[in-house]
Amino acid sequence: MSKTTEFRICPTTGLKVDLDAEKLIKANAVVAIIFLAIGGLFGLLVALTRWPAVHFLPADWFYLALTAHGFDVLLVWIIFFEMAVLYFASAVLLGSRLAAPRWAWTGFALMLIGAVVTNIVVLQGQSSVMFTSYVPMKAEPGFYLGIILFAVGALIGCFVFFGTLVVARQERTYEGSVPLVTFGAVTAAIIAVFTIASGAIILIPTLLWSVGLVSHIDPLVYKTIWWAMGHSSQQINVSAHVAVWYAIAAMVLGARPISEKVSRMAFLMYILFLQLASAHHMLVEPGFSSEWKIFNTSYAMYLAVLGSMIHGMTVPGSIEAAQRARGLTKGLFEWLRKAPWGNPAFAGMFMSLVFFGFIGGISGVVMGTEQINLIMHNTLYVPGHFHGTVVAGTTLAFMAITYLLVPLIFRRELMFRKLATWQPYLFGIGVAGISVFMMGAGTLGVSRRHWDMTFADAQLPFDYPSAAFLMMGLNGIFAILAALGGILFIVIVVGSVFFGRKLGVDEKPSYPELPPAAHAVAEHGSAESLKIPGTAMLVGIFFVAFVLYYFVNWKYLSEVWPLS
Amino acid sequence: MAITPPSERIWWKQPIAKIELSWIIIAFTWGLVMFFMMIYWHGAGEQNLSNEAYKISPERFAERSQAMIDEYTVREENYFPVVHPPAGSDVYLIARLWQWWPILELEKDETYRLHLSSLDWMHGFSLQPVNINVQVHPGYEMVVTVKPDKAGEYGIVCNEYCGIGHHMMVGKIYVVE
Numbered sequence: 001m002s003k004t005t006e007f008r009i010c011p012t013t014g015l016k017v018d019l020d021a022e023k024l025i026k027a028n029a030v031v032a033i034i035f036l037a038i039g040g041l042f043g044l045l046v047a048l049t050r051w052p053a054v055h056f057l058p059a060d061w062f063y064l065a066l067t068a069h070g071f072d073v074l075l076v077w078i079i080f081f082e083m084a085v086l087y088f089a090s091a092v093l094l095g096s097r098l099a100a101p102r103w104a105w106t107g108f109a110l111m112l113i114g115a116v117v118t119n120i121v122v123l124q125g126q127s128s129v130m131f132t133s134y135v136p137m138k139a140e141p142g143f144y145l146g147i148i149l150f151a152v153g154a155l156i157g158c159f160v161f162f163g164t165l166v167v168a169r170q171e172r173t174y175e176g177s178v179p180l181v182t183f184g185a186v187t188a189a190i191i192a193v194f195t196i197a198s199g200a201i202i203l204i205p206t207l208l209w210s211v212g213l214v215s216h217i218d219p220l221v222y223k224t225i226w227w228a229m230g231h232s233s234q235q236i237n238v239s240a241h242v243a244v245w246y247a248i249a250a251m252v253l254g255a256r257p258i259s260e261k262v263s264r265m266a267f268l269m270y271i272l273f274l275q276l277a278s279a280h281h282m283l284v285e286p287g288f289s290s291e292w293k294i295f296n297t298s299y300a301m302y303l304a305v306l307g308s309m310i311h312g313m314t315v316p317g318s319i320e321a322a323q324r325a326r327g328l329t330k331g332l333f334e335w336l337r338k339a340p341w342g343n344p345a346f347a348g349m350f351m352s353l354v355f356f357g358f359i360g361g362i363s364g365v366v367m368g369t370e371q372i373n374l375i376m377h378n379t380l381y382v383p384g385h386f387h388g389t390v391v392a393g394t395t396l397a398f399m400a401i402t403y404l405l406v407p408l409i410f411r412r413e414l415m416f417r418k419l420a421t422w423q424p425y426l427f428g429i430g431v432a433g434i435s436v437f438m439m440g441a442g443t444l445g446v447s448r449r450h451w452d453m454t455f456a457d458a459q460l461p462f463d464y465p466s467a468a469f470l471m472m473g474l475n476g477i478f479a480i481l482a483a484l485g486g487i488l489f490i491v492i493v494v495g496s497v498f499f500g501r502k503l504g505v506d507e508k509p510s511y512p513e514l515p516p517a518a519h520a521v522a523e524h525g526s527a528e529s530l531k532i533p534g535t536a537m538l539v540g541i542f543f544v545a546f547v548l549y550y551f552v553n554w555k556y557l558s559e560v561w562p563l564s
Numbered sequence: 565m566a567i568t569p570p571s572e573r574i575w576w577k578q579p580i581a582k583i584e585l586s587w588i589i590i591a592f593t594w595g596l597v598m599f600f601m602m603i604y605w606h607g608a609g610e611q612n613l614s615n616e617a618y619k620i621s622p623e624r625f626a627e628r629s630q631a632m633i634d635e636y637t638v639r640e641e642n643y644f645p646v647v648h649p650p651a652g653s654d655v656y657l658i659a660r661l662w663q664w665w666p667i668l669e670l671e672k673d674e675t676y677r678l679h680l681s682s683l684d685w686m687h688g689f690s691l692q693p694v695n696i697n698v699q700v701h702p703g704y705e706m707v708v709t710v711k712p713d714k715a716g717e718y719g720i721v722c723n724e725y726c727g728i729g730h731h732m733m734v735g736k737i738y739v740v741e
Contacts, residue, residue, distance in 0.1 A: 134686045136685055137726070174569050181567050250567045255566070256571075284697060284699050306592055374611060378724055379690070445690065554605075563696065564613075
């Protein structure tokens with residue numbers, strides 16, 4: 001390194017912050033939020049078009065908007081934000097210098113160029129191929145090129161992250177093992193490398209095919225490998241947002257993991273098994289055996305689901321233990337009732353946890369069951385499911401931690417506090433509604449990625465049941481709620497980042513309320529005496545809901561035409 | 565805390581709380597139940613895919629379909645041939661931009677080997693209102709053995725995006741007593 005690394009000491013947490021890392025976190029987070037705004041706007045246009053009474057966009061614009069929506073929010077917003085999370089979880093949490101800031105900026109630039117290129121190409125209108133771009137449908141070469149550049153940039157970011165871990169270890173910036181949140185970020189980064197490799201394997205030949213250098217891409221091979229990228233990239237999100245849950249529980253409530261061993265094992269399950277999920281998309285395709293489908297779709301006997309179910313208990317459990325240690329011990333739920341619901345970081349995090357489990361998680365497992373997939377594949381049930389995981393889960397969690405990043409990393413006082421208190425509820429409930437009503441419409445057979453559910457222009461008529469139209473109307477209404485929540489978020493964050501009062505060097509932010517670091521719950525007592533009855537009740541409710549919903553869908557399946 | 569290194573250096577030797585361990589056992593067991601449920605359904609359930617599939621060129625598939633259409637067309641509807649193949653036979657359904665071709669007429673409680681393939685891009689066979697959904701690829705022929713168990717008129721929606729006419733791609737199957 002030619003120049004010496006500069007640090008500052010955070011007055012709230014006492015962490016040593018590399019200023020290069022801080023700048024990179026800011027840049028990645030700001031760009032992420034800009035793309036959230038763009039992609040979110042496209043999403044609103046899509047929802048308004050699918051609202052039968054509104055039917056806002058013409059067909060070509062609808063398919064264009066849907067392509068842009070998928071790319072901008074599912075990939076660009078989330079991966080940019082994840083880069084911020086990676087730099088935070090390595091350099092900041094370990095008190096280390098960032099390994100190679102210049103490389104990190106190169107990665108950032110590549111990601112930005114790639115994202116802009118693909119957006120421009122999509123807006124030109126000749127590449128409305130959906131985010132998945134299934135061959136033999138062809139997009140302009142720039143569409144694939146932009147995604148490849150973006151992925152290479154992200155890969156560089158992952159290696160800067162790994163490099164920083166090595167630097168921190170060698171320079172002994174911390175004692176013992178890395179923090180749990182960093183461990184979660186390692187999980188996300190390992191999965192990211194796998195994801196990007198899969199993407200390169202399939203998108204580079206596809207790019208060559210689109211410029212005419214390769215004559216044929218097999219659609220089945222394309223789809224299988226594409227989803228090794230497409231689905232695994234969602235597992236980066238899961239790992240990252242679970243790490244964010246732990247981080248917020250620690251920062252807002254001083255919560256300490258119930259057991260480091262169990263939580264880390266659960267992350268390890270993700271690394272080992274989550275990548276099998278490409279199979280979720282191949283359950284009703286020609287050319288696969290049932291043995292392959294069953295093993296892969298279940299992540300080898302549901303071991304990755306086990307990981308999520310463990311986090312689903314240990315995160316609220318650690319919060320309950322921390323709250324009880326503070327004296328909130330009455331009944332089953334005093335700890336939860338008296339939780340800081342007015343703190344948007346906590347409120348967003350806890351809703352993310354609940355919605356991810358109950359809506360996104362359960363529906364994902366049910367839909368990923370080999371035979372049950374027959375009654376859900378490519379219906380609106382699918383986007384219903386993944387808006388439960390990626391939006392109500394990941395996006396809500398990332399929004400929640402942004403409320404901590406603004407005062408702690410951007411060093412600005414948060415503006416519009418009253419609105420900030422309401423924002424997670426507005427967005428969370430809006431997205432939960434979107435998910436549930438799309439799943440409802442899917443159960444009634446409504447197709448995803450479809451401009452006109454009335455089939456007005458079709459040669460042969462067909463009518464979906466009227467309940468499906470009601471579902472899509474409700475979906476539109478909740479999409480408006482979610483959009484309002486999204487706009488609020490952007491106004492609050494962008495406003496604060498650019499116009500909020502600058503915090504002094506040693507000034508602690510007054511909002512959101514954060515306990516001093518020393519306030520952390522030191523001990524939960526010995527393992528035998530751990531008392532978290534409220535969490536036990538919550539996971540009990542979750543389990544019953546899961547089992548009932550699972551078997552209800554087998555019942556639905558048993559009523560359709562016999563197939564073999 | 566989760567944002568600091570574990571307070572016990574040897575964290576992997578800390579005992580696991582009973583309540584956590586119980587949840588892990590319950591969740592793991594539930595995973596096994598769900599895993600074996602899929603296998604069980606292959607034996608006991610009536611809705612399974614045989615996974616019978618072949619590589620086939622679009623021309624060859626169109627030829628075979630046309631042979632069936634030539635032999636068993638019983639009437640015409642909206643310029644679509646309505647085909648009534650014999651019970652138990654091999655029936656072909658073409659997916660192409662933006663039609664399901666032809667209209668099939670099947671008999672209730674009879675078994676048919678339904679061959680599905682696309683002549684161009686990927687399509688999605690979505691039989692409504694029963695809500696059976698199968699992916700249709702170009703170059704691959706999938707064979708699904710179906711046994712319609714209720715008479716009536718069924719729609720086939722395309723549920724894989726296939727370009728600007730995607731939302732007009734509707735087909736039909738009649739099931740007659």
